[in-house]
Amino acid sequence: MKSYSIGIDMGATSIKLGLVDASQTIVNRKNIPVDHYQSPEEFFSAVERTVRNIFEESAVCAEDISGIGIGLPGCVDSVNGVVRDLTNMQGWRGENIPIAATIRERLGISIRIDNDVNIMTIAEWHIGAGKGCKNLICCTLGTGVGGGLVLDGKLYRGSTLTAGEIGHIPLFYMGEPCNCGNRGCLERYVGNAAIVARTLCILQERPNEGLIIRQLIESEDKQLTPKIIFDAAQKGDSVACEIFRTTGEYIGVIFSGLVNTLNPEKIVVGGGVANAGNLVFDPIRETVSRYAMPVATEKLQIVPATLGDDAGIHGAALYGSGHDV
Amino acid sequence: MKSYSIGIDMGATSIKLGLVDASQTIVNRKNIPVDHYQSPEEFFSAVERTVRNIFEESAVCAEDISGIGIGLPGCVDSVNGVVRDLTNMQGWRGENIPIAATIRERLGISIRIDNDVNIMTIAEWHIGAGKGCKNLICCTLGTGVGGGLVLDGKLYRGSTLTAGEIGHIPLFYMGEPCNCGNRGCLERYVGNAAIVARTLCILQERPNEGLIIRQLIESEDKQLTPKIIFDAAQKGDSVACEIFRTTGEYIGVIFSGLVNTLNPEKIVVGGGVANAGNLVFDPIRETVSRYAMPVATEKLQIVPATLGDDAGIHGAALYGSGHDV
Structure with a gap:
């Protein structure tokens, strides 16, 4: 009886693997550090070894597994199971790597792959904050800004399987150049690097403000991170609070356009x-409520994801075992 | 045998009705001028009278009609056949008018209604420039800027049936206030009124430019219209050409965000x-090609609608007779 599935979440610093049972509980989990998957060949070996390790520890075998799903940080051809481009992974660039076929051959288990944001979307939609939604936008805010779309009760991938790049919607007309080739993209203003850069800029412009944030920078290796800005905001630092408010307003303006276009029930x-x-959700919600069309926000909720770091394993396991519609 | 359908296209200046045969040819058409439908009651009477007139002229009866579709310029509850709000129609405001049920009762024919942009989208998708597309964005540029979405081979309406309002995606961050409540919306910069206002502004700023356009304004009642700007551009007027170029670039920037998000095969x-x-298509295409993500534009075409003023009748007839998926 195939009562388990395996979710594999490949990130820039580690691969997380989880054996998931029929009740969607992760019953065994492993990590592969980044130095073990510097190339596709290393990736295949490390994944095979770790899956066999999980099998042994949990006393299951390939016959117990309904499928393996893999979420990858980049451009993925989910139909053919091929990685097109993992921009941020050295050693993986510019190749069409047949991940699904290779792992399938090595382990004898059915494999499906997709990009990490679609995988997170599947997780939040099936067992997380977006459960039961017919029309849902999932947005991830971090180094980059990604998006996954569930439209009319189905994951929407677009004509060349690249839909959902909401981080690359222009926020400022002909604004800052973005790595994607566009200008003024949302990601360029609310990605981690942008938040840090904007904070440093304000600290320089206003020497008498941001005292808490300055203390935290001093005490933590003098390196400003989004985490420090968050900690400072929690302690009431005016610059840090302003940064999150502006970030929320930027996101809210892009969401207002998305809400007018896609009219989702939840983001x-x-x-x-x-x-x-709430430091960031309050300004997001206020901006959307103020600027999106009233009829489009009638049923709208903007809520935090609930699965946290496990979304990648859960989504991949769900997808691998056939859940994507 | 139900081999005909009727399409009704309600606009701000007239209602166009067409009897459409099985080969999608409009075999009889009528117009109702705006003073005959100043209120819902007048609308019902005028439509009933005109349909019966078509029946008589074309020797068909209710039994020959597979359905009537109606496209309306405003906010429509297509599921319940109710008009929520026709903003630009005096005498129709703030009411939930059961159009479908009323006409059905009077004529004994099945009725479906939707907003005019969805209706145009259905027409272009089934028999026009978007024929055969799985993922398609239709955009109408005029007094307002509207959009209709076909996603995964289905007209996409959203959670409160209001999806597709691409004219109300912000182009300029916190730009000009728009009637919709948002700021900096595309429509505020490329709608007819905006194009005329921008042209007048340039003419005032640069007294030595735009000589052709100035002549045309003088010769046509001194009232600048988009048509005059077009005619002047055709004759090489530098200001008029610049206006269309800027308009195309504005549209192109919004399209680049839409392409990154929805990855359609055609707009x-x-x-x-x-x-x-090409005065407007060239800058649209150049901007999208430059700024949208390359992988998202691999299959993309941006093309003119082909059905022109008949799209409303065709789309409504197709929709009324059951074509919308």
């Missing part, structure tokens, strides 16, 4: 910046 | 401004 927001909670 | 553009042809 689920996850990722690092979303951990700032 | 069909119709409405008055689209009649400017």
Whole structure:
């Protein structure tokens, strides 16, 4: 009886693997550090070894597994199970890597792959904050800004399987150049690097403000991180609070356009910046409520993701075992 | 045998009705001028009278009609056949008018209603420029800027049936206030009124430019219209050409965000401004090609609508007779 599935969440610093039972509980989990998957060949070996390890520890075998899902940080051809481009992974660039076929051959288990944001969307939609939604936007805020779309009760992938890049909607007309080739993209203003840069800029402009944040920078290796900005905001630092408010307003303006276009019933927001909670959700909600069309916001909720770091394993396991519609 | 359908296209200046045969040819057409439908009651009487007139002229009866579709310029509850709000129609405001039920009762024929942009989208998708597309955005450029979405081979309406309002995606961050409540909306910069206002502004700023356009304004009642700007651009007027270029760039920036988000295979553009042809399509295409993500534009085409003023009748007839998925 195939009562388990395996979810594999490949990130830039580690791969998380989880054996998931029929009640969607992760009953065994493993991590593969980044130095073990510097190339596709290392990736295949490390994944095979770790899955066999899980099998042994949990006394299951390939016949017990309904499928393996893999979420990857980049451009994925989910139909053919091929990785097109993992921009942030050295050693993986510019190749069409047949991940699904290779792992399938090595383990004898059915494999499906997709990009990490679609995988997170599947998780939040089936067992997380977006459960039961017919029309749902999932947004991840972190180094990058990603999006997954559930439309008319189905994960929407688009014509070349690249839909959902809401981080690359222009926020400022002909604004800052973005890595994607566009200008003024949302990601360029609310990605981690942008938040840190904007904070440093304000600290320099206003030497008498941001005292708490300055103390925290001093005490933590003099390196400003989004986490420090969040901690400072929690302690009432005016600059840090302003940064999250502006970030929320920026996101809210883009969401207002998305709400007018896609009229979803829910927007689920996850990722690092979303951990700032109401510091960022309040300005997002206020901006959307003020600027999106009233008829489009009648049923709208904007809520935090609920699965946290496990969304990647859960979504991949659900997807691998056939859940994506 | 039900081999005909009827399409009704209600606009701000007239209602167009067409009897459409099985080969999608409009075999009889009528117009109702705006002074005959100043209120819902007048609308019902005028439509009933005109349909019966068509029946008589074309020797058909209710039994020959598979359905009537009606496209309306405003906010429509297509599921319940009720008009929520026709903003631009005096005498129709703030009421939930059961159009479908009333006409059905009077004529004994099945009725479906939707907003005019969804109706145009259905027409272009089934028999026009978007024929055969799985993922399609239709955009109308005129007094307002509207959008209809076909996603995964289905007209996408959203959670409160209001999806597709791409004219109300912010182009300029916290830009000009828009009637919709938002700021900086696309429509505020490329709607007819905006194009005329921008042209007048440039003419005032640069007294030595735009000589052709100035002549045309003088010769046509001194009232600047988008048509005059188009005619002047055709004759090489520098200001008029600049206006269409800027308009195309504005549209292109919003399209680049839409392409990154929805990854359609085609964007069909119709409405008055689209009649400017390459004057506006060239800058739209150049901007999208430059700024949207390359992988999202691999299969993308941006093309003019092909059904022109008949899209409303065709789309309504198709929709009324059951075509919408």
